[in-house]
Amino acid sequence: MASTLDDEIEDLQTKVSSLKRQIRIHTSTLITAPSTRLLLTEDEPSTPSLTLPRAGNNNHNNSSSITDSLLKQKLVSQSALQQAHNQQCLYRACAGITTFRARDPDPHAVDGGAILGLRIEVVSRARFLRPYYVLLNRPYPGPEASRHLRVHRHTLPPCIPLAGLAARYLPAPTVGGKSGSSSREDGDAGAARAQQKQDLARFARALRREVVRYHHRLGIIADLKKAAGLGRPRSGEGESPERQLVDISPADAEAKQLTIEWADGRTGRLVMGDDGEILKLVVVGENGRDREAGRDLLGGAVRVEDVVKRLATLV
Amino acid sequence: MARLSVPTTARLPSSVRVDPSHPTATKILGRLSRSSLLSIALDWLDDSNLPLAQPYLRRDSDDEEFENEDADDLYPPERSVEAVREIYFSLQARKGSKREVLDRITEGDWRHGLTLYQLAMADLQYLYDHPTSQQWSAYRVVPLKAPRDSDGEEPPEVDKQSLTIPRFHPSTFLKTLQAQVLPDIKAHYNFDAHKSLPLLLLRIFILDSPYNTNLGLQTTTITTTNFDASRTVYIAFPDASPHIFISKPQTTTVSSSTASSIAPGGGGESKSLRTLLLEGIPKALSRPLQRQRFTLQSTKLVTRNLAELVERRGGGRTNHAAGGWSIYADERKRETPLDLVLPSPPLSSELSEEGEGGRRDGGGSKSAGGKRVVPPLMSDQEKREERAAKRARLVARARFGDTAKVGDGKGVERVDVVLEDAFPQGERENVEEEEEERDEGDRAAGRSARGGRKTQVDAALERAEEEDEDDDGRREDQPAGGWRPNVRLTFHGPHVFAGIRQLVECGIIDGERMPGWMTGEEGVTIGAVRNGRIRGHKGSGL
Known part of the structure; x- marks a missing residue:
């Protein structure tokens, strides 16, 4: 009751x-x-x-x-x-990238706690994911340098090379002989010029590009899995069971490398470029490298999307 | 098993057997609980592990021999693995002492020796049973610039502009790490995926012996000292994150535990093991043929809590958005631009959240909840206290976000901070820690008064120049700017920042004036504070 x-x-x-x-x-x-x-x-x-x-x-x-x-x-x-x-x-x-203003609650925060936030939208599988945030502040002293931004906090995963991008597009202002060591290292004029000037728009664009690429790579891996029939009950007929794929998973942080495993113990590694083009594929079986299986899987594909289509027709 | 022991540079194979009466073996097994012992014994007997963990079985041919000879054997050997498995299942079913299981393992089924693989499994089981038994330091793997001179005499520099994310491949890593290890010490390596966290654990068991067969482990031929020097180091690789967590090496015997205190570039060979590893790991990660070289950088985070490490240095969003910033990193909160419903500001749901979680949504429910919270009969004093308490809770929520809760299991147990700020003018400073915290707040109050603030910020900005230098851990003394007392604060406890949060919630620390580093948002456990901030912009990780 x-x-x-x-x-x-x-x-x-x-x-x-x-x-x-x-x-x-x-x-x-x-x-x-x-x-x-x-x-x-x-x-x-x-x-x-x-x-x-x-x-x-x-x-x-x-x-x-x-x-x-x-x-x-x-x-x-x-x-x-x-x-x-x-x-x-x-x-x-x-717009994909939007900005907003925020306040640092820390009473000791630089610049009165003023924060400029970048909001980077990511769409994956027809859905807006939780956006990524980059929060910038202006910690530098001096009349010139005080307009220079610096990444304060961010929510980007470590597989996005934020530090490198920030060093390229949002360099710290040159004060005295401070950053002389790093400008000496970069011989080319472009880097030296970039040392002076910050380019928030380019930074945001480059950053978003990395983020979107990363999510596309993740998406394509999920597509591959789906096309190979992983994660759903095996029907078993048709292909011989040992030719079947049993696992496709990203092998590195950036999701540029994939481990592919076959039911008969062969393993493969597929390396894709930033934008999903296939750079390398190696399949290793019991008796060393199995080139045939590699050709089998690719079938002349140059992009990972082509492999997805191919697998979808095969399975 | 090889009959000859030749010094080689190869690693110790997993199949090398250690005498079960060996002090290391007894120590490793002895610290496990009965249930853990039983579960690892059953794991050993699992088909996948069996090749490296064969129990002592009776062969059919010497049947009678055994009957006669081992009449007084407490643990007569079984005929098959299944039978051994049965025994352990039955042991698991009934109650009993730990000793019983331990003796059965060491004197019965594995009397011929436990393999290094088995010991590694037992050691890992201990780590799972006691997750805080190791102290971990987090390191970041950072790319180096390609050396410009061919001789390699200039020390390579950190490439700040590099877009490469270091990649880690377990077997390649192990191979190259082995090449880095000197030939006069032998190591046994064992990889294991962590049971609950996205981590890959590498257990390195080091032995000061040039031999890679069980001769190197025998206590009879060589004195025990060389095994005393053997120790275990764990390296944890978080998934999808260019960080590495290294445990402090532990001696497997109690006597030499003093040697495990690590001074930078410590003395003898066995003491400098960690240094050796620290040098070897980046080389093992690097791939010179592809012009990718890496080095390790300390991230000033030392804790016993792996979950906290994964949170702060792992593969997720929370790495550089700790403390109050965690509201930006919360994956559970949905925030799609297609949802046109006006979001309630982050703190407004506080009122309704208190009692029941279900009332969080709905702006309309807020006023109703607010009415219910206030009991009808209350003196002014009580009301004021109530308001103050509520405000303190709100402030704590604003400063800490959803982090630093007592039960979240993500706590650091020790935070060391050096204050390098000038002595506040006209204010009394106390020496005790608790007072120190409040004092810190008072000082902040002085500068957050609107008028005085500007100058403070200006002064801070003028010195930001020096702060940038601090990224590589250098510390220059700065005598100018008044008296700077040497103040060190050490916070100690099972979950330091949760404790601070509780103090804020109780109103003991003024949450609005509390400096940002006390919320844990910098993600470090060792830091120097200047101008109220941890130097070197640790929080952004750049």
């Missing part, structure tokens, strides 16, 4: 929360609808002038109209917030 009651309560609670979620969605749509906005804004200037003269004669009416106007004000501000949020979402959905 108790259990059924509990179940009922739980059911009702889930219903409540789902209804609440629906209300929020409807609110967010309605509050920014043109007609609502019109209603909210059209008599706004007249409202205070209406309430103020009446203040003396009718107490009840007065309080209700004050709450009315308060409510309306709240609605207007809510609507403005929602609109700003909508705009932000639009930018985020379309």
Whole structure:
């Protein structure tokens, strides 16, 4: 008895929360609808002038109209917030990289705790993933250098060469003979020039490119797995079982190298380039290198996507 | 087994057997619990491990011989592996002492010796049973610039602009590491994937002997000293992360435990094992033919907690977004631009979160929750306290985010900080640690007053120049700028930052004035603080 009651309560609670979620969605749509906005804004200037003269004669009416106007004000501000949020979402959905401002809670933070945030959107499998964030601050002293940015915190995985990119596009300002050692090392003029100037836009673009490439590589590995029929129950007929692939998995942090395992114990390693082109494939069987199996797998493919298509037709 | 023991540079094979009465073997097995002993014994008897862990069996031919000879044998050998397996299953089913199992292993089924592989498994089991038994230091693998002079006389420099992410291949790594190890010490290597964390553990068991057969392990021929010098080092490779965690080498005997305290470039050969490893590992990772050379850089994070290491130096998003910044790294929070519902600000859900977790969503529920929290009968004093407590909790949440919770199992047990700030003018400084913390806060208060702040920041910026230099761990003395007392703080406890968070929540530390390094957001356990910040921008990892 108790259990059924509990179940009922739980059911009702889930219903409540789902209804609440629906209300929020409807609110967010309605509050920014043109007609609502019109209603909210059209008599706004007249409202205070209406309430103020009446203040003396009718107490009840007065309080209700004050709450009315308060409510309306709240609605207007809510609507403005929602609109700003909508705009932000639009930018985020379309632009890929967006910026925002944040504050460092550390009381000792440099530059008054001002933080410039980069938000990098990643789309994978038709879904927006949690964006990656890079938070920059301006720790350098001096009139020239104070505009120079530095990466303060970030949420990028270590397989993205953020440090290298930051050193290239967001170099520390040259003060005195400080960075002389590093500029001496780089003989070419381009690096020396880059030493002076920071290029946030290029940094952001390069960074996003790395991030997107990385996710594409991960995606293609997942595609390969799917095409090879891994992770779903084996039907077993058709191909001889020892020719089947049993495992495809990334072998390094950047997901540029894949380990491929066959059921008969052969293992292979596929190296792909930044953009998914096949650089190398080695298959090693019991008796040394198995070139035939390698050719078998690739079938003249130059990109990993081609292998995916090939595997999909084979299995 | 080889009859001749010739000094070679090869590694110790896993099949080398150690006499079960050997002090190392007894020590390794002796510290395991009964259930762990049983489970590793069954693991040894597993088909995949059996070739390297054959139990002592009775052959059919010498049947009678055994009957007669071993009448008083407590553990008569079994005929088959299945029978041995049965015995251990039955032992597992009933209660008993640890001694019983230990004796059965050392005097019964493996009386002919335990292989190094078995010992490695037992040692790893101990590590799983006692996850904090090792102290780990985290190192970053950083690429080096290609040497410009062919003689290699100039020390190679760290290539800051490199976009290469070091890659790690276990068997290649082991091969090259073996080549780096001197021929007069022998090592046994064993790889194991960590059971619960995304880690690959490498156990290195080092022996000061030039022989790679069991002659090197025999206590009878050679004095025990050479086995005393043998020790175990673990190296952990986190998945998808260019970091390496190295454990402090431990001697397997108690007597020489003092030798394991590591001074940089320590004395004798066995003491400098860690140095040797530190030199050998980057070389083993490097691939000179592809012009990729790496070196190890300390990341100033030393802890016993592997989970914390994986969190701070692992393959995820949380590496350089610790403390309050973790709200940016939280994978569970969904944040898609297609969701047009107005998000509630990160801290507003605090009220409803307190009682029930289900009320977190819904802006409308907030006011209702708020009303319910305040009990109707309360004096002004109580209300004020309530408000203060709530505010303290909010501040703690703002500063620490979702990190540094007591139960999260990701704590460091020791944080050492050197304060290099100038003595605050006109303020009293106490020596005790607790006071020190508050004092730190007071000082921050002085500068966060709007007027005074600007100058402080300016001064900080002027000195940022020196801070950049600090990346390679150098520390230059700076006498200018007033009296700088040498203040060292050591925080000690099972979870240091959770403790600080609790103090903030209780209102003992003022969370708003607390410096950022006290939230653990820098991700270091050793640091020098100047201008209220850990020097060298550790948090960004650049």
